[in-house]
Amino acid sequence: MADDISLKCTCGEVTGKAAGLSAENTNHIICHCADCRTFVEHLGGRTEPEGGVQITQMSPARIRIIQGTENIRCLRLSEKGLFRWYTDCCNTPIGATPPSAGIPSVGMLHNFIDLPPEARTSVFGPVRGHVFLNEATGTAEQAAAIPKAGLALWVRMYGIVIGWKLRGDARRNFFFKDGQPIARPEILSVTP
Ligand SMILES: [Zn+2]
Numbered sequence: 001m002a003d004d005i006s007l008k009c010t011c012g013e014v015t016g017k018a019a020g021l022s023a024e025n026t027n028h029i030i031c032h033c034a035d036c037r038t039f040v041e042h043l044g045g046r047t048e049p050e051g052g053v054q055i056t057q058m059s060p061a062r063i064r065i066i067q068g069t070e071n072i073r074c075l076r077l078s079e080k081g082l083f084r085w086y087t088d089c090c091n092t093p094i095g096a097t098p099p100s101a102g103i104p105s106v107g108m109l110h111n112f113i114d115l116p117p118e119a120r121t122s123v124f125g126p127v128r129g130h131v132f133l134n135e136a137t138g139t140a141e142q143a144a145a146i147p148k149a150g151l152a153l154w155v156r157m158y159g160i161v162i163g164w165k166l167r168g169d170a171r172r173n174f175f176f177k178d179g180q181p182i183a184r185p186e187i188l189s190v191t192p
């Protein structure tokens with residue numbers, strides 16, 4: 001079964017839809033990498049209780065922004081970093097894409113998904129795994145208590161993108177127009 005879901009920033013200026021999502025065509029994960037954490041905290045948001053951020057990987061071809069495209073901004077944490085998208089009306093993190101129009105994938109942060117947590121699980125399925133636990137905050141004991149993502153999840157995360165690429169989703173990538181990002185990426189200088 002596939003569902004259309006609403007997308008919305010916290011203040012409601014930016015709204016959209018993501019069409020036809022299911023557990024089969026998404027990857028629901030928790031990412032513990034330092035960059036996701038820095039990005040969310042820079043925008044004034046909070047991570048999950050266990051330290052990571054909830055992400056659903058989906059094809060950007062499924063995304064349609066209904067209003068507020070002009071509020072969408074792009075950040076990078078380094079010269080070669082992912083493109084990290086957010087809204088500048090209320091600093092809602094949207095998600096991250098590879099820095100190339102040719103690779104159709106977006107890791108959508110749940111901050112931008114207008115669904116209660118239980119409903120997210122019913123659309124995307126339960127969390128498939130935790131990634132980048134080596135960068136997790138908290139004690140080694142806490143990290144050890146979280147099940148690590150196996151190789152199968154990584155294979156699935158890359159494999160699903162190859163399927164989208166073959167289907168032509170790179171030509172219907174919302175975050176890029178004529179091969180260029182829809183907002184000019186700004187490099188965030190993080191003071192340690
Ligand atoms: Zn907003």
Ligand SMILES: [Zn+2]
Pocket residue numbers: 031032033034035036037132
């Ligand atoms: Zn991450």
